[in-house]
Structure formats: C-alpha cells, structure tokens
Amino acid sequence: MPxxxxxxxxxxxxxxxxxxxxxxxxxxxxxxxxDCDVVFGDTLRIKEALPRLTNLKWVQTTSAGVERxxxxxxxRDYTLTNxxxxxxxxxxxxxxxxxxxxxxxxxERQHAQQNKQWDNADGGVLRGKTLGLLGVGSIGAHLAMTAxxxxxxxxxxxxxxxxxxxVDKYFHPSTLESDSLLSFxxxxxxxxxxxxxxxxxxxxxxxxxLNTLPPxxxxxxxxxxxxxxxxxxxxxxxxxxxxAAVLDVxxxxxxxxxxxxxxxxxxxxxxxxxxxxYPDDMxxxxxxxxxxxxxxxxxKYQVDFERGY
Amino acid sequence: MPxxxxxxxxxxxxxxxxxxxxxxxxxxxxxxxxDCDVVFGDTLRIKEALPRLTNLKWVQTTSAGVERxxxxxxxRDYTLTNxxxxxxxxxxxxxxxxxxxxxxxxxERQHAQQNKQWDNADGGVLRGKTLGLLGVGSIGAHLAMTAxxxxxxxxxxxxxxxxxxxVDKYFHPSTLESDSLLSFxxxxxxxxxxxxxxxxxxxxxxxxxLNTLPPxxxxxxxxxxxxxxxxxxxxxxxxxxxxAAVLDVxxxxxxxxxxxxxxxxxxxxxxxxxxxxYPDDMxxxxxxxxxxxxxxxxxKYQVDFERGY
Numbered sequence: 001m002p003x004x005x006x007x008x009x010x011x012x013x014x015x016x017x018x019x020x021x022x023x024x025x026x027x028x029x030x031x032x033x034x035d036c037d038v039v040f041g042d043t044l045r046i047k048e049a050l051p052r053l054t055n056l057k058w059v060q061t062t063s064a065g066v067e068r069x070x071x072x073x074x075x076r077d078y079t080l081t082n083x084x085x086x087x088x089x090x091x092x093x094x095x096x097x098x099x100x101x102x103x104x105x106x107x108e109r110q111h112a113q114q115n116k117q118w119d120n121a122d123g124g125v126l127r128g129k130t131l132g133l134l135g136v137g138s139i140g141a142h143l144a145m146t147a148x149x150x151x152x153x154x155x156x157x158x159x160x161x162x163x164x165x166x167v168d169k170y171f172h173p174s175t176l177e178s179d180s181l182l183s184f185x186x187x188x189x190x191x192x193x194x195x196x197x198x199x200x201x202x203x204x205x206x207x208x209x210l211n212t213l214p215p216x217x218x219x220x221x222x223x224x225x226x227x228x229x230x231x232x233x234x235x236x237x238x239x240x241x242x243x244a245a246v247l248d249v250x251x252x253x254x255x256x257x258x259x260x261x262x263x264x265x266x267x268x269x270x271x272x273x274x275x276x277x278y279p280d281d282m283x284x285x286x287x288x289x290x291x292x293x294x295x296x297x298x299x300k301y302q303v304d305f306e307r308g309y
Numbered sequence: 310m311p312x313x314x315x316x317x318x319x320x321x322x323x324x325x326x327x328x329x330x331x332x333x334x335x336x337x338x339x340x341x342x343x344d345c346d347v348v349f350g351d352t353l354r355i356k357e358a359l360p361r362l363t364n365l366k367w368v369q370t371t372s373a374g375v376e377r378x379x380x381x382x383x384x385r386d387y388t389l390t391n392x393x394x395x396x397x398x399x400x401x402x403x404x405x406x407x408x409x410x411x412x413x414x415x416x417e418r419q420h421a422q423q424n425k426q427w428d429n430a431d432g433g434v435l436r437g438k439t440l441g442l443l444g445v446g447s448i449g450a451h452l453a454m455t456a457x458x459x460x461x462x463x464x465x466x467x468x469x470x471x472x473x474x475x476v477d478k479y480f481h482p483s484t485l486e487s488d489s490l491l492s493f494x495x496x497x498x499x500x501x502x503x504x505x506x507x508x509x510x511x512x513x514x515x516x517x518x519l520n521t522l523p524p525x526x527x528x529x530x531x532x533x534x535x536x537x538x539x540x541x542x543x544x545x546x547x548x549x550x551x552x553a554a555v556l557d558v559x560x561x562x563x564x565x566x567x568x569x570x571x572x573x574x575x576x577x578x579x580x581x582x583x584x585x586x587y588p589d590d591m592x593x594x595x596x597x598x599x600x601x602x603x604x605x606x607x608x609k610y611q612v613d614f615e616r617g618y
Contacts, residue, residue: 090434093459097413100406104579106415113578116571118563120580125399149458150402254427262425269422270413271429 002294004028007041007049008062010279014040017283023290038293040286042277043068050074058299060289062282064139064275065224067197070308080303083277086285088142090275095192095220096146098246098268099126102218127151132188134204135195135223136164137309139275143192157184159200185212190220196309197224207232216243222274225251234264242266248274311603313337316350316358317371319588323349326592332599347602349595351586352377359383367608369598371591373448373584374533376506379617389612392586395594397451399584404501404529405455407555407577408435411527436460441497443513444504444532445473446618448584452501466493468509494521499529505618506533516541525552531583534560543573551575557583 004026006014011030018028018040029036032049037057039046046059047068056078059069066082101107105123112119131147133140136156144154144166156167157180171184181204185191191213195201205219206229213219219242221228228247236242244266250259253272261267289299303309313335315323320339327337327349338345341358346366348355355368356377365387368378375391410416414432421428440456442449445465453463453475465476466489480493490513494500500522504510514528515538522528528551530537537556545551553575559568562581570576598608612618 089436089460093409093435094413096405097409097415100402101410101415104403104406106406106410106577109579109582110577112580113571116566118580120582122582122585126402127398146458149455151398257425262422268419270418271421271427273418273429273431276431 001025001027002038003033003036003055004038004040004290005033005036005049005053006030007039007045008279009042013279014283017279018287021283021287023287024294026290026294038290047071047074058293060286062277065196066303067224067308069303070198070305076305079299080305081289081299081301082303082309083282083285084138084301086277086281087275088139088145091139091194091222092142092146094248094270094274095143095222096126096150098220099131099190099218102244129153129189130155130187131190131192132157132184133167134191134193134227135201136161136167136170137194137196139222140164140192140194141166143194155184155187157181181209182212185209186214188213188217190218193219193221193223193227195223195227197226198308202226203229203232205229205233207235210236211241213242215241218243219245220248221246222248225249225253230261233267234260237264237266244268246270248272310334310336311347312342312345312364313347313349313599314342314345314358314362315339316348316354317588318351322588323592323595326588327596330592330596332596333603335599335603347599356380356383367602369595371586374505375612376533376617378612379507379614385614388608389614390598390608390610391612391618392591392594393447393610395586395590396584397448397454400448400503400531401451401455403557403579403583404452404531405435405459407529408440408499408527411553438462438498439464439496440499440501441466441493442476443500443502443536444510445470445476445479446503446505448531449473449501449503450475452503464493464496466490490518491521494518495523497522497526499527502528502530502532502536504532504536506535507617511535512538512541514538514542516544519545520550522551524550527552528554529557530555531557534558534562539570542576543569546573546575553577555579557581 008014015028015030034052034054037055040060042062043066058079061082064083064087103123103126109119127150130153132155134157136158141164144164147154148166154167155169157171160172162170171180174180204227210232233245246268248270249272255261292299317323324337324339343361343363346364349369351371352375367388370391373392373396412432412435436459439462442465445467450473453473456463457475463476464478466480469481471479480489483489513536519541542554555577557579558581564570601608
C-alpha cells in the first residue's frame with residue numbers, strides 16, 4: 001500500500017482535504033516516516049527530508065518553482081511533479097491589477113482628488129497594447145488568455161515551445177541570441193517575466209534588454225528574482241528609461257533593509273504574494289495525480305531535472 | 310440624398326473616419342445645416358440644435374447616456390439611437406482595475422515598502438467572490454463576462470430583463486420592492502452601478518441599501534450620479550459600514566470645491582473617465598447604423614423615450 005508523507009506548514013488541513021477524497025489504498029503520515037514512497041509538500045521541507053527517505057518514488061510540490069530540488073548534490077532517483085495550472089488565475093489577477101493600476105492612473109487620480117482638481121485626463125486602455133511574456137508555461141498561457149479577454153496583442157519569448165494559442169507572435173533564441181530577445185522587447189508596452197530559476201534565466205533582464213524596452217513600458221516580474229539584473233534595473237528606473245517595475249520576486253527574500261530596491265523610484269515591491277498556494281487547489285492537484293499514480297499511469301506536471309523545470 | 314450633420318468636439322476627425330467608409334448617397338456637414346435629416350454627435354450639442362432641424366429623422370449619439378434628450382420640453386419626433394456595445398470593454402478595464410486595486414492591496418503594499426516592511430499578508434482573490442450589477446444592459450453584460458473570466462459569481466438586478474447568460478442569478482423589483490433589492494445587496498462583495506439616469510433610478514443606492522451591503526463591500530458607480538444618495542454614502546463611509554466607494558459619476562460634474570465627496574474617507578473620485586468615447590469606435594458604430602438607415606431597415610440601439618434609455 002502506498003504511504004504518503006505530507007510536508008507542509010499546515011499538514012492537518014491537507015490531511016483532511018486528502019482524506020475527504022477517499023483515495024483507495026493510501027496510508028497517510030503527517031510526521032516523518034522514512035518508509036514513505038510518496039511525498040507532498042513544499043520544497044524547503046522536502047529538500048531537508050530527501051536524504052532520509054529510503055523508499056521514495058514520487059514527490060509532488062505545492063509550488064511551481066522547484067529550484068531548491070535541482071541542486072546538484074541532491075538525489076534525482078524519483079519522479080518530481082510540481083504545481084501547475086493552479087497559479088495562472090491568481091497571477092492574472094495580480095498582473096492585470098498592476099497593469100490597470102498604471103493604465104487607469106489610479107494614483108494620479110487620487111492625488112488630483114487630494115488637490116480638489118477635476119483631473120479627467122485620459123490614461124487610455126489596455127486594448128490594442130502589446131504584452132510580452134518572457135516564458136510561456138502554464139502561467140504565461142493563462143496571462144495570455146486574460147490579455148486576449150482585454151483584446152491586447154500578446155507576444156511570447158520561449159526557448160522553443162509554442163504551446164499557447166493565445167500568443168500572437170513567438171520569439172525564440174536564434175544563433176544571434178540577443179537580437180531575437182531585443183526584437184521582442186522593442187515592441188512591448190508591458191513585459192511580464194514568468195521564468196523559472198535556471199542557469200539560463202539568470203540576469204536575462206539586463207541593461208541591454210531594459211534599454212531596448214520603450215520608455216513607457218512597465219516591467220512585471222512574477223517568476224524568480226534571478227531573472228533581473230538588479231543594478232541595471234535601478235539604473236534604468238533612475239534614468240527614466242522605463243516607466244515602472246513591479247517585482248513580486250527578488251533575491252534574497254525578504255530583502256535586507258539596505259537593499260536599493262526599497263527606495264528605487266517607480267519600483268514597487270509586493271513581497272512574493274502574486275500567487276499564494278491555497279490548500280484546496282493543491283490538494284485537488286495532488287489527488288488528481290495520485291489517481292494516476294495508483295493506476296501506474298504517467299503523472300501530470302513532471303519536472304525535467306535536466307531543464308530544471 | 311441623406312444629409313448628415315456632425316455635432317462633435319472634433320468634427321473633422323469624424324468627417325475623415327466617415328468619409329473613409331465611402332458610404333453611398335450621403336452628404337456630410339460639419340457646420341450647422343437646418344435641412345439635415347441625420348445627426349451624429351454629443352447630447353449637449355444635439356440638444357441645442359434640435360429645435361432648428363426642420364427635416365430631422367434620426368439622431369445617433371456618441372454617448373450611452375441620453376438623459377439630456379429626454380427633457381419633457383424637447384421634441385421626440387425622430388428616431389434616437391445611442392452608443393452601446395462600445396463602452397463595455399473600457400468599463401471592464403476600469404471596474405476590474407479598481408476591484409483589483411483593493412483586492413491586491415496595492416496601496417497597502419506601497420505603504421509597507423515605504424516603511425521597509427516585508428508585508429506578505431494575503432489579500433485573497435476575486436475568484437469565488439460575488440459581483441452584483443445594478444443594471445444589466447450592454448455594459449453590465451460585458452462586466453459580467455469579465456467577472457466570469459475571473460471566475461466570480463455574478464448577480465444582476467434589473468427591472469425585468471434577463472439578457473446576459475453570464476449572470477448567475479437575477480433579482481427584480483417585486484411588490485415588496487425593497488426586499489428584492491436588499492436580498493440582492495446582502496450577498497455582494499462588490500456592487501457596481503451601471504444604471505441610466507431616469508426618474509426610477511434616482512437615489513436607488515440609499516441608506517437602506519448601503520447598510521445592507523456587507524461592511525467589506527466595495528461600491529463602484531459608473532452609471533450616473535443620480536443613483537447614489539450622497540449624504541447616505543458619506544455617512545456609510547464615515548461609519549465604516551462600507552469598505553470603499555469609487556465614483557466615476559457625480560451630480561454635478563465637475564463637483565464644486567465645497568462638496569463633501571472630495572474629502573470623504575475611502576471615497577475615490579475618477580472624474581467621468583471610466584469609458585471615454587473614442588472617435589474610431591463611434592464612427593464605426595455610426596457607419597454600421599447608417600447602412601441600415603440607407604436600406605430603410607430598423608436601426609440598432611434605439612432609445613425608448615418612455616423608458617428613457
């Protein structure tokens with residue numbers, strides 16, 4: 001009989017949710033048990049437990065990012081599945097919330113009200129503007145769908161996949177890698193970074209890319225902090241080469257009190273809140289995958305240890 | 310041959326757009342000509358010209374609101390069509406921009422950043438929350454569609470129509486009118502007012518309704534200012550019976566400097582900017598209707614003088 005170990009902050013809540021599904025032949029543990037073949041939880045707790053699990057077959061994470069489990073010293077003799085198709089909706093609310101915050105001039109209108117000025121200047125509409133997705137996985141695909149709801153143009157930059165039908169135009173690295181990325185950047189009103197943390201994504205948003213974006217562009221990073229070259233971003237914002245940046249992710253988290261991001265003009269920090277893991281969603285995802293596991297079928301959302309996502 | 314009089318702020322821009330459509334048998338005037346049978350423009354200019362048009366058959370407005378042309382002293386011996394199906398998209402951007410502004414705690418996160426506090430408290434998601442539409446015409450129907458994109462529940466209060474399939478639950482005035490409206494209000498997280506200005510809509514958002522909304526609810530008025538009882542709203546916000554109100558419309562516009570709305574806590578004014586009339590959209594709408602007119606077919610978007618919208 002499969003043995004499941006739950007490694008989350010609130011294991012009892014997950015236990016209840018999974019028990020309600022009445023899964024056949026499953027013994028569930030909320031305290032460490034070395035004999036468990038299945039583990040469901042967050043990457044920090046899983047990473048700590050990995051070396052001691054003697055019978056491990058499958059790990060399901062509650063997060064999309066799994067870079068902690070990619071470290072070279074860690075074992076890779078198990079199937080790793082991450083959380084996908086659950087963060088897209090929350091990410092859309094967050095990303096479009098911030099895009100509309102700027103587009104609708106919400107701050108400027110409040111300042112006008114404070115000064116009793118009837119400020120009816122038009123901020124324009126998202127419709128017809130171009131959103132660029134740096135990375136088009138399941139989250140990027142959902143953002144593309146929301147952008148289409150608002151009748152925007154959607155461009156996507158990916159290594160090679162073209163999975164979302166809501167992306168109007170794809171860009172891929174060419175032999176002249178920077179050219180392709182800069183052609184992509186040049187035409188954007190909004191750049192949303194949705195990349196996983198891998199060696200290949202570190203500082204992909206560098207001075208070159210930031211200088212290529214139109215000066216009215218808004219940068220939003222909801223992927224991982226490593227993607228952004230910090231000093232290049234501080235320079236670009238300080239020199240008004242970019243309208244604003246909204247960073248949900250940084251390195252490290254939390255940021256130290258002395259970090260320049262706290263006080264960079266037109267830079268908003270949102271403290272890794274863009275898509276929280278809700279137990280209902282995560283338990284549903286685990287249950288769905290467990291049914292496949294119990295039947296010996298291939299699992300959904302498998303991570304490729306070579307690619308790192 | 311039909312004669313068109315354009316009565317807008319930028320008649321040359323509209324003239325160009327309409328000429329590009331190469332409409333058959335149409336003579337176009339941008340200066341007043343009493344002989345014109347067709348008028349296209351804004352209600353303020355149309356109202357002034359009405360008495361002097363000797364051959365008037367059809368008026369197309371560039372706005373959704375036509376209350377200026379409903380005044381009892383004015384003639385009604387022509388077909389009046391207003392602008393519909395063009396403001397829904399802009400209204401959705403505006404309404405969801407403000408809903409997400411509050412839901413994503415955009416202001417609070419900025420205050421946290423100013424204080425160098427890592428504020429990752431969860432504000433929650435729109436998904437699963439209930440949006441109530443007071444009025445479900447073409448704008449309300451578009452808002453309902455966007456709410457469904459974000460997987461919200463949508464309730465609608467209308468006189469009797471049930472035209473949008475994106476509304477989960479309709480409420481109508483019953484013999485006990487207030488009961489039905491209050492049952493509607495009681496279950497809402499968001500109340501969006503999209504009513505035209507008529508005798509029947511004046512102060513429909515009164516103390517009773519405001520006290521019935523849950524205290525965490527957000528009120529957004531994108532219809533007409535007459536719908537809201539001003540002192541009741543000021544009281545409700547001052548006494549925290551309502552989380553916040555976003556008013557795009559007021560009476561009068563602009564508001565006098567002494568009006569309490571300027572300084573009411575948690576009340577945001579946006580100065581009638583939620584859905585501006587863009588010449589491209591308006592010209593397209595006129596051209597579409599003109600083709601029907603030229604063929605003697607019934608026009609789209611006809612206003613009922615009795616109902617007032």
